Amino acid sequence: MKLTGTLPWTKSCFVCGEANPHGFGLRMQVRDGHVTLDYRTRPTDVGYRQLIHGGVLSTLMDETMAWASIVASRRLCVAAELSLRLRNPAHAGETIHVDAWTTRTASRLVLTEGVITGETGREILRAQGKYLPMSGEQEAISAEDFVAHPDALDPRLILGDAD
Numbered sequence: 001m002k003l004t005g006t007l008p009w010t011k012s013c014f015v016c017g018e019a020n021p022h023g024f025g026l027r028m029q030v031r032d033g034h035v036t037l038d039y040r041t042r043p044t045d046v047g048y049r050q051l052i053h054g055g056v057l058s059t060l061m062d063e064t065m066a067w068a069s070i071v072a073s074r075r076l077c078v079a080a081e082l083s084l085r086l087r088n089p090a091h092a093g094e095t096i097h098v099d100a101w102t103t104r105t106a107s108r109l110v111l112t113e114g115v116i117t118g119e120t121g122r123e124i125l126r127a128q129g130k131y132l133p134m135s136g137e138q139e140a141i142s143a144e145d146f147v148a149h150p151d152a153l154d155p156r157l158i159l160g161d162a163d
Contacts, residue, residue, distance in 0.1 A: 002032065002033070003030050003071060003153060003157065003158065004030060004031045004032075005029065005030065005031075005152070005153045006027050006028070006029055006151055006152045006153065007027070007028045007029065007030055007035065007067055007071075007152065007153060007158070008146050008147065008148075008149070008152040008153060008154070008155045008158070009027060009146070009147055009149075009152065010145040010146055010147060011145050011147060012145055013063075013145075014059070015059060015060065015063040016028065016063070018147055024039070024060075026039060026060075026063075027152075028063075028064060028067055030067070030071055030153070033068075033071070033072070033101055033102065034068070034099055034100065034101045035064050035065075035067040035068040035071060035099075035100045035101070036064070036097065036098060036099050036100075037060065037063075037064055037097075037098045038095055038096070038097050038098075039060060039095065039096055039098065040093070040094070040095045041056075041090055041091070041092055041093060041094050041095075041096060042092065042093075043092045043093070045092065046092050050091050050092050051089045051090070051091065051092075052089070052090040052091065052092065052094075052096075054084075054086055057084075057086070057090060057096075057116055057124065057125050058082070058084055058125075058127075060096075060098050060116070061082075061084065061098060061100070061114050061116060061125060061127045061129075062079055062082060062129070064098045064099070064100040064114055065079075065082075065100040065112040065113075065114045065127065065129040065131065066078065066079060066129075066131060067100070068100040068101050068102050068112050068114070069102060069105075069110035069112055069129075069131035070158060070159075071102075071158060072102040072105045072110055073105050073110050073131075073133055074158065074159055074160040075133040075134065075139065075159065075160075076133070076134045076138075076139045076142050076143065076159065077110055077131040077132060077133050077134065078131065078132055078134060079129060079130070079131055080109075080130045080131060080132045081129065081130040082127060082128075082129050082130075083127060083128045083129070084125060084126075084127045085125065085126050085127070086124070086125050087123045087124060087125060087126060088118070088122050088123060088124050089124070090116070090118060090124050094118055094119055095118075095119055096116050096117065096118055096119075096124060097116065097117050097118075098114065098115075098116050099114060099115055099116075099117075100112055100113070100114035100127075101113060101114070107133075108132065108133070109130060109131070109132060110130070110131040110132075110133070111128070111129070111130060111131075112127075112128065112129040112130075112131060113126075113127065113128050113129075114126070114127045114128075114129070115127070139159075143155065143159065
């Protein structure tokens with residue numbers, strides 16, 4: 001099943017959580033197996049003056065690759081390994097585009113790749129990730145955190161609960 005639309009979000013997640021006062025509160029899109037997000041970097045995201053901290057970029061890439069693995073496996077997944085290569089700086093106030101997709105999906109491991117590009121299309125970061133599906137117990141606990149919203153895909157469609 002090919003999904004298209006806004007992915008669901010949670011209450012507590014650092015990247016997408018609507019009730020996390022320290023988080024980003026971002027929304028991701030899925031289309032043709034790719035998970036994407038656009039983000040306008042903030043002055044508070046810097047490491048060195050005007051340069052976005054690599055940890056902020058890594059966090060956005062991890063979240064996007066995690067959702068790519070979730071969509072592909074139809075299970076909630078967590079990162080097991082990330083490999084990131086920072087290629088060019090991102091600057092405060094710049095809108096970046098994060099794109100992630102899966103390269104292999106098996107029952108116990110999902111492989112992903114992703115790229116962050118800047119406003120001019122230059123490559124900022126390239127990544128590979130390995131994601132593990134959660135145990136059934138942890139998945140049930142985590143799924144309780146989803147926010148039902150008419151603007152988002154129903155989590156049950158993604159997780160296979162509405163077959």
